[in-house]
Amino acid sequence: MPELPEVETVAAALREHLPERQIIGVVTRCERLRRPIPIAALQNEVNAVICGVRRRAKYLLIDLDSGRTMVIHLGMSGTLRLVPENETAERHDHIDIKLDDGSVLRYRDPRRFGLVILVTPDADGQIAELGNLAPEPLSKEFSGEYLYNLSRKRTSPIKTFIMDQRRVVGVGNIYACESLFRARIRPTLKTGTLSRKRCQLLVDTIKAVLTEAIAIGGTTISDFYGVDGSEGKFALKLKVYGRSGDICPECGTSIKKITLGGRSTFYCPKCQK
DNA sequence: CGTGCTGTTGCTAG
DNA sequence: ACTAGCAACAGCAC
Numbered sequence: 001m002p003e004l005p006e007v008e009t010v011a012a013a014l015r016e017h018l019p020e021r022q023i024i025g026v027v028t029r030c031e032r033l034r035r036p037i038p039i040a041a042l043q044n045e046v047n048a049v050i051c052g053v054r055r056r057a058k059y060l061l062i063d064l065d066s067g068r069t070m071v072i073h074l075g076m077s078g079t080l081r082l083v084p085e086n087e088t089a090e091r092h093d094h095i096d097i098k099l100d101d102g103s104v105l106r107y108r109d110p111r112r113f114g115l116v117i118l119v120t121p122d123a124d125g126q127i128a129e130l131g132n133l134a135p136e137p138l139s140k141e142f143s144g145e146y147l148y149n150l151s152r153k154r155t156s157p158i159k160t161f162i163m164d165q166r167r168v169v170g171v172g173n174i175y176a177c178e179s180l181f182r183a184r185i186r187p188t189l190k191t192g193t194l195s196r197k198r199c200q201l202l203v204d205t206i207k208a209v210l211t212e213a214i215a216i217g218g219t220t221i222s223d224f225y226g227v228d229g230s231e232g233k234f235a236l237k238l239k240v241y242g243r244s245g246d247i248c249p250e251c252g253t254s255i256k257k258i259t260l261g262g263r264s265t266f267y268c269p270k271c272q273k
Numbered sequence: 274c275g276t277g278c279t280g281t282t283g284c285t286a287g
Numbered sequence: 288a289c290t291a292g293c294a295a296c297a298g299c300a301c
Contacts, residue, residue, distance in 0.1 A: 002280065034282075034295070058281080076281055077297075092297085111296040113281060156290070165282080172280060221280065241280095262292065264278080 002074040004058060004137065004170030005213035006232060010080055011055040013227040017082055017103070018050045018062065025098035029089065033112045034075065037095065041118045045070070054125075057133050057169035068118050069127065075113030081106050082227045134169050137206055142168050144200025151191040151199065158194060159187035160261040162206065171206060174219055177241045177266050179206045186272040187265050188258070212237070240266040 002010075026042045045064055054061040060080070062070040072080065085102050095116060097105040107116065119129045135141035150167055151158075161167060163176045171179070180187050183205040185198060194202070213219060218232030221242070226232070239249050244257035248268040258265050 006280080073281080075296095076279070109296095110298070111279090111281095113295065115282090154289095160290090174280065219280080261290090 002058060002078065002218075003172035003175050004055075005175070005210055005234065006218035007055055007058045007060060007074065007170075008214050009218040009226055009232060010074075011053055011060055013082075014053045014060070014062070014080070014105075017227070018053055018099075018105070020049065020051075021103075022047065022049045022100040023064075023097055024100050025096075027089075027096040027098070028094065030094045030112070033094070033109060033114045033116060034073075035115060035117065037116055038118055042070075042095075042116075045118065056127070056130065057136070057165065058172075059130060061127070063121075063125075067120060069121050071115065071117050071119055071127065071129070072107065073115040075109060075111060075115065077111040078107065078109040078114035080227055081108070081229060132166075134165060134167050137168050137170050137210055142203060142207075144196065144203045147203050148194070148196050148199040151194060154191035156191055157187055157260050158185060158189045158191045158202070159265055161191040162202070163261070163263070168206075170210070173263050173265075174221075174238070174241045175206070175209055175213065178238060179209045181240045181267060181272060182209060184272050186269075187260055187267050240268060242266065 023046055025046060028037055028039050031037065045066060045068065048064040048066040050062060051065050052063040054063065058073060060072040083104050083106050085098060085104050089096065092110045093106055093108045095107040099105065119127050121127050151161065154161060159176050159180055162171050183202045185202060213234040216233040217226055217230065219234040220231035221235060240255050243255045244266055246255050248255055248271055251268065251270050253268055253270040255266055256269050
């Protein structure tokens, strides 16, 4: 589920609750997600105090006063919720972080594509284990000129390109489809054929769409929820994603569904050239 | 019952 | 160096 706006929604909520809380217990109920859960290392953080919550790409970073950082990725179906300590864990509730105010940070992930690890950031707070991540889409570094320069001579479809985490992070399938629709760019267009002007338009549109989605709590399709169980409202704003066969809200043409890079892709054949 | 989707990432093979 | 394909998993719609 979670793309950048969903992760940012979770990070913002956690920022309200977690700082200054002390970890008083850790419960794990499964051995591994995408990678093994470092159970002993997590247990070692009992008594640590949470000093901050950050987001980088689609990763949540929970900084601890031990000098270590818990890195959490929600994969396709991961959720984090803050629940009272007496709430019983259900199937797929894999990790509980018990806090000193009686609340529990609970990680659930039916498909187990997520990631929970402990790392030690370097002096700048950077995390080597995350590798060389591309620029944040909402940063100044991600500009029309940046996209234009990177895209020259590239023959892959523009949609595949903007979803490539080595070019820009955080843009997943939903926001790629929606941004291309709003920028009136056909997802199949060869990246290298985009003009400077259209690169600028696409970058501006991606920023606007992500910002709008963050403002209303992200997108709930089936299993994304805020830490309090609330649903993201951006689902109501989707114009093409998941709407094959529906009529385009701009021109009435039937929305088409194709596959690009193995991912379902939705667009309006009339509006997007 | 199957079959074929699903918001991600990273490995493999070409 | 590049891209496409697939695997990891559970659930759900058909």
